Amino acid sequence: MTSFRLVKTCNGARAGELLTPHGVVPTPVFLPVASQGVVKTLTPEEVKELGIEMVLANTYHLYLRPGIGVIERVGGLHKFMGWEGAILTDSGGYQIFSLARLRQVGDDGVIFRSHIDGSEHHITPELIIQFQESLGADIIMALDECPAYDDGFEKVKQATERTHRWAERCLKAKKRRDQALYAIVQGGVFPELRRQSAEYLTSLGFLGYAIGGLSLGEPKKVTLAMVEETAVLLPEDKPRYLMGVGSPEDIVEAVARGCDIFDSALPTRVARNGALFTWGGRQNIRNAVFSRMEQPIVADCDCYTCRNFSAAYLHHLFTCEELLAYRLATIHNLSFITNLMNKIRSAILDGTFVAFKDSFLKNYQPTDEQIRLSQKQRWLKSRNLVVD
Numbered sequence: 015m016t017s018f019r020l021v022k023t024c025n026g027a028r029a030g031e032l033l034t035p036h037g038v039v040p041t042p043v044f045l046p047v048a049s050q051g052v053v054k055t056l057t058p059e060e061v062k063e064l065g066i067e068m069v070l071a072n073t074y075h076l077y078l079r080p081g082i083g084v085i086e087r088v089g090g091l092h093k094f095m096g097w098e099g100a101i102l103t104d105s106g107g108y109q110i111f112s113l114a115r116l117r118q119v120g121d122d123g124v125i126f127r128s129h130i131d132g133s134e135h136h137i138t139p140e141l142i143i144q145f146q147e148s149l150g151a152d153i154i155m156a157l158d159e160c161p162a163y164d165d166g167f168e169k170v171k172q173a174t175e176r177t178h179r180w181a182e183r184c185l186k187a188k189k190r191r192d193q194a195l196y197a198i199v200q201g202g203v204f205p206e207l208r209r210q211s212a213e214y215l216t217s218l219g220f221l222g223y224a225i226g227g228l229s230l231g232e233p234k235k236v237t238l239a240m241v242e243e244t245a246v247l248l249p250e251d252k253p254r255y256l257m258g259v260g261s262p263e264d265i266v267e268a269v270a271r272g273c274d275i276f277d278s279a280l281p282t283r284v285a286r287n288g289a290l291f292t293w294g295g296r297q298n299i300r301n302a303v304f305s306r307m308e309q310p311i312v313a314d315c316d317c318y319t320c321r322n323f324s325a326a327y328l329h330h331l332f333t334c335e336e337l338l339a340y341r342l343a344t345i346h347n348l349s350f351i352t353n354l355m356n357k358i359r360s361a362i363l364d365g366t367f368v369a370f371k372d373s374f375l376k377n378y379q380p381t382d383e384q385i386r387l388s389q390k391q392r393w394l395k396s397r398n399l400v401v402d
Contacts, residue, residue, distance in 0.1 A: 016100075016152045016194035018222065018253045018274075022363055027269050027371075029362040032253060034100040034152040035192055036092065037067055041253065042269050042358055044260065044351050045070040045102060045277040050079070051095035053348075054282050055341045058097045064317070064345065065352045067099045068152075070277045073145050074106025077135075078128055082145045090150035102277070103151035105142045107158045107198070108226070108258075119159065121176065139183040147190045155224065156184035158198040163230040170202035178214050185218060196222035196255060203236050205243045212247035223248045224255040225273070229264075234383060238267055245272040262291060262354055263380045266371055269358055281351050285343035288332045291350040295379035299343070304329040317349035318342075 016034045018041075023029075032039040046053045046061065049072040053061050061069065071091060076082065085094045091101055110117060110124050117126035123138035139157045146154035157180045159173040181197045188195050197220040201207030215223060225244050228237045241256060248254050253274045259265060260278020268276065281291070288300040290311050297304075297311060304311075310320035311328065319328070319342040331339035361370035 015192055016221070018251070020251060024362045024365050024367040025270070026272050027358070027362045027367045028254075028272055028274055029359050030253070030274060032068070032100065032153075032275075034068075036098065036100045036152055039068045039100050040359055041274040042265075042355055042362075043068060043275055044265065044281075044355050045275065046282060046348055047072075047277060047279040048095070048097075049075045049279075051076065051085075051091065053344075054286070055337075055344045056348075058095065060345065061097075061348070062099065064348050065356070066348065068102065069097065069099065070102045070104060071095075071149070071151065072104050072106055072109065073142060073149065074104075074109040076103075076149065077106065077145055078130055082148050086148040090148075092150060100153070101149075101151040102153040102275075103146050103149055103155065104257075104277075105146070105155040105157045105198075106137075107155075108160045110137065111160045119176075121179065123157075139180040140187040143184050143187040143195075147188070147193065151193065153194045153196060153222065154188075156181045156195060156197050156220075158200055158226055160200065160227050160230075161202050163203060163227070163232040165202060167202075167204055167207075170200075170204060171207055174200045174202075174207050174211050178211065181215055181220075182218060185220065194221040196220055196224050196253075198224045198226040198257070199244055199248075200227045201240075201244075202227055203232055203240060205240070208240055208244045209247060212244050216247070216249055220252070222253040222255060224257050224275075226257045228256070229258040229278075234264065237264070238271070241268055241273065242271045248272075260351070261380065262351065263375060263378050265351075265354065266358065266374055269362075270367070270371055281347040282344050285347040286340045288339075288343065290328075290343055291347050293374075294377060296381060299325065299328045300332050301329075311346065312350070315346065315349065315353075317346050319346040319349075 020030045030041045046069050048069045088094050110126055113126050117124055125136050127134055142157040158177040161170045161173040177200045197215040199211045201211045255275035256268050256273040259276050260280035288298055289296045290299050292312050304325040307325035311325045361367040
């Protein structure tokens with residue numbers, strides 16, 4: 015059975031442990047995205063060597079390809095993808111609702127057309143639980159309706175109330191005792207709806223709670239305000255999962271507001287575009303300044319990439335569009351995030367988290383807000399469910 019143990023708090027930040035059938039996962043923790051059962055460009059062994067103990071896979075994508083039955087017949091998702099660590103499966107709610115014109119939502123569930131071949135599918139809360147039980151993940155998610163960040167109050171209220179009804183149905187449909195089912199708090203950017211959602215879902219007694227529907231293009235200060243509004247309403251003895259957040263500065267800010275689990279495709283996606291994390295902020299390795307830099311991109315980084323290769327070599331690989339470029343950059347960014355999570359946890363346990371947070375945020379230069387929002391919107395529009 016997957017459970018959670020809170021170890022220590024420090025000014026609102028929390029250090030704990032997820033106890034799963036596939037090992038103990040220290041929190042706060044960042045989960046790399048493995049939508050199709052793979053962290054892009056890396057083998058499971060390479061992911062493990064980075065110190066990563068848990069990944070996120072996506073039920074929507076695995077349902078469409080290769081199919082839940084295929085994975086079940088080979089012994090479940092862990093065996094299928096060759097991963098011995100813990101797995102969290104997202105319900106695919108966000109992906110389904112991003113289909114916009116390709117889906118119809120009703121209280122019973124969602125009818126949608128595949129973004130791959132246009133085939134029609136009908137998904138219900140009960141089916142989502144059945145699929146995730148067949149996959150065999152350690153943590154599974156309830157089906158939710160994820161509204162767009164700019165939807166009006168009434169539309170978000172309707173989606174939030176439907177999320178509540180679906181959460182109840184997911185809870186009733188769950189049969190496996192070795193999996194932990196988490197509910198997803200919705201409510202858009204409306205504090206009143208966030209409070210109502212948190213209060214209703216916590217009354218149902220789930221084993222964990224996620225904060226969904228954020229980091230979808232809204233200003234960062236709005237994201238953090240909604241996290242702060244919501245996290246304090248969630249049970250202290252249950253894990254708090256902030257979905258879709260992966261930039262280093264946002265993780266630090268969200269930990270300060272009481273969140274335990276994070277996931278995002280951002281570290282791996284920007285890596286493939288040449289953006290590498292450093293303690294001073296993201297650096298574009300394609301820039302000419304790195305063409306003759308003999309040192310690694312981060313001098314004191316102990317990842318495979320920085321131990322063995324100069325920034326100049328990485329610049330060369332990206333200039334030539336060599337496939338190794340994407341692997342080395344991904345290794346570095348995931349190593350950076352893992353190292354960051356370790357530092358955060360150590361600071362919480364030592365009682366020095368506030369000093370760590372202040373120092374980190376003082377030195378880390380985030381991407382310009384307007385550029386970030388513009389890039390996010392272009393990415394969401396252009397991808398329209400291309401797997402990351």
